[in-house]
Amino acid sequence: MDLGAGIGLFAQTMAQRFPDLTTTGIECAPYMLERMVELPSNGRIVIDDLNAPSSLFLQDSIDTCMANMLIHELHQPILLFKQVKHWLKPGGRLILIDMVRQPLESYLTHKHPDATRLGRDQLEESFQHFLEHNRYTPEDLSFMLQHCGFKVEILEPFKKGRAVRIAATA
C-alpha cells in the first residue's frame, strides 16, 4: 500500500514488478487524482483523507505500507498510524520516508546560502515551506509509531539530518 500516492508512480512500479501482489495507493488531492498514471489490473487507487482514514481494509490484511513524503503534510498522523497498525499483518512493515524538523539555519542556508539576497516572494515561500516541512523530529515520529503499537526497527537520518527513513514493524 502506498499512502499519499501522488500520481501513482510508485503504485504503478510495484504493481508491474510484482504481478502476483495487489498494490493500493491512497490519495485525496484532486490535482494528483486528475494526473493519475494508468495502473495494471493488480493496482488501484482509493480516494481517502489520511488525516482520518476510513476503514478501508480488514484487520491483518496488508503486508507492507509505504509513506513517502506524506507525514509532514498531515495535521496529525496518530489516526493514520493506528489504522495502519490495524491493517498490517503481524510482522508487516510500515516504511516511512520524510523531511524532518531542523534548525532554520540549516533549512534556509541549504537552499539559499545568503538569505539577505532574496526578495519578499522568495522569502515568504521559503518560510512557508519551512513551516510545512519542519513538522516532526525523527524522535517525534518514533514516539508516535511506538505509541501506536509499532516496533521501530530502523531509523536512519539522511540528507545531512534533513530527512529520515524509518522501518517499523506491526
Ligand SMILES: C[S@@+](CC[C@H](N)C(=O)[O-])C[C@H]1O[C@@H](n2cnc3c(N)ncnc32)[C@H](O)[C@@H]1O
Ligand atoms: C509530497 S507528495 C508525495 C507523493 C508520493 N508519495 C511521492 O513520493 O511522490 C504528498 C502526497 O500526499 C498526499 N496527501 C497529503 N495529505 C493527504 C491526506 N490527508 N490524505 C491523502 N493524501 C494526502 C498529497 O496529495 C500528495 O500527493
